[in-house]
Amino acid sequence: MPHDVTLIATIAVAFVLAFVFGFLANRLRLPPLVGYLIAGVAMGPYTPGMVADSALASQLAEIGVILLMFGVGLHFSLADLLAVRRIAIPGAVAQIALATAIGAAMAMLWGWSLGGGLVLGLCLSVASTVVLLKAMEERNTVATPNGRVAVGWLIVEDLAMVLVLVLLPAMAEMLGGHADPHAPPGGSLASTLAITLVKVATFGAVALLIGPRVMPWLLRHAARTGSRELFTLAVLALSVGIAYGAASLFGVSFALGAFFAGMVLNESDLSHKAATNSLPLQDAFAVLFFVSVGMLFDPTIVTREPALLVSVLLLVLVGKALIALGIVWLLGYPASTGLTVSASLAQIGEFSFILAGLGMTYGLLPKEGLSLILAAALISITLNPLAFSAAARTMEAIRRRPRLQAALEDERQVQYQRLQEELEVARRRAEDTALKHKTLTPAELVERFPMFGALSAEQREVLMLHFVPHTANPGDRIIRKGDRADAVYFISSGQVEVLVARRRIHLGPGNFIGEMGLITGQPRSADVTAIDYTTFLKLTERDFREMLRRYPDMRAPIERLAAERDEMNRKPAEATEIVERSKAG
Secondary structure, eight states: SSSHHHHHHHHHHHHHHHHHHHHHHHTTTSSSHHHHHHHEEEEEEESSSSSOHOOOOOOHHHHHHHHHHHHHHHHHHHHHHHHHHHHHHHHHHHHHHHHHHHHHHHHHHOOHHHHHHHHHHHHOOOOHHHHHHHHHHHHHHHTHHHHHHHHHHHHHHEEEEEEEEHHHHTTTTTTOOEEEETTTOOOOOHHHHHHHHHHHHHHHHHHHHHHHHHHHHHHHHHTTTTHHHHHHHHHHHHHHHHHHHHHIIIOOOOOHHHHHHHHTTTTTTHHHHHHHHHHHHHHHHHHHHHHHHHOOOOOTTTHOOOOHHHHHIIIHHHHHHHEEEEEHHHHHOOOHHHHHHHHHHHEEEEEEEHHHHHHHHHHHOOOHHHHHHHHHHHHHHHHHHHHHHHHHHHHHHHHTTTHHHHHHHHGHHOOOHHHHHHHHHHHHHHHHHHHOOOOOOOHHHHHHGGGGGOHOOOOOOOHHHEEEEEEOOTTOEEEESSSSOEEEEEEEEEEEEEEEEEEEEOOOOEESSSSHHHHHHHOOOSEEEEEEEEEEEEEEHHHEEEEEHOOOHHHHHHHHHHHHHHHTTTSSSHHHHHHHHHHHO
């Protein structure tokens, strides 16, 4: 057994302490994130007890950043953002600019450099989407118009921070930090920024042009093997591999590469399955990321620099809320919208930690800056439920005063009603898109095709991945007599007419056609025409034979039904018409 178990010890202690403190935080009705940060403080060099290997922890944290950003991209919805664009985009950009300016001004009054002040201001200007969603889910307000605005606002903040993560290394030297080691020596700021943007644009073009063709194809083939391990491995290989390749080939950050990977995969039908399978590892490494951040926190900052800490907290808890409230008011929205956004912004989270770590890497942010950010995060996340309670009580007080209600709510409904209309349009469009691309669940598959009832839920999921959706309009010829059999069609909705030996047979949902040619190897023996708007699930010849080989339980019911149909085809035409029409009716 090897004697050097530093990596194992770091991971083991991090998980144990994160669980203990995360569980305690949850019992206190706080986000577990607070417990993970405290676990890192307990493992750090500023508290007694075990001191973990910070170098190892930082590398594990980098994987956490990659998986976090991959998750952000995987759940990014451009449609949701566009629905609230009139308030979320200008509001978030203005709020980030004002909060960053105030934070930078405070830091420069403390004697910090311009670069350190900008990093501090940017870290304090953004809020945690994870914390916001948890708070809103507890109050069932995510799907409300104000909830959608708040989530859209934070999505814009996340996108802005992605841009900052790209530009900060190129501007680090100008702001008083270390030069980017990937930047060409002796270049001017303009050339450095231009080269950085060209690299990002090149990577983005490659990811957006090639990614949608290659990534879903790879995942689909991995999923069709039926191995959950291979599919999960494919998701991890794509997320971590693309992040590493982006950094090595294009010089962009791991975070940006992972975000693009998730965003491209978001358009795939397998995005939900990818998110589900990668979630456990994403959660595990995200915990290690928060623990590693906590290890850098010096608790003595609370007693050494109380004035600085109070200033930072005032900006996070009060300053950002007032800025957001003013911006929402100027944009013409009612007080309820402004109060919801204000409460949502009264905290900082994961992007603040990622940016602070990058700022320290390039020598921009002093160590005490990271400690101030961590202290502000711990306190603001802990107090965030109180911010939502205060917003709710304020709205109740407004509604009890008719004049105030009229001035702050009733008279400012024009923009709000327009927002509701756009959200309704976006909802209908999303429903239409979902309907067009809807695939059956394993339970729906068995409900429509009982022959698959003998398969396990996992086997049905694999089977669904082999199906190819197919549609037909009334009058379309699906199968032509004499053609080579190349697929079997399972009727999901609608109706078809089978013309065989001068007999007309009507088949509806739950039936299938085209199996006889595949079973016997003979050419098609019938013409099949759609007599309604019909949808099918099609299995190609290769996939059909593979499924029968892999799942023998499918063969018996399919061959039995095929034999019954062959026998029915031999009956007199009148009897066949009556039986089949009664079945279809």
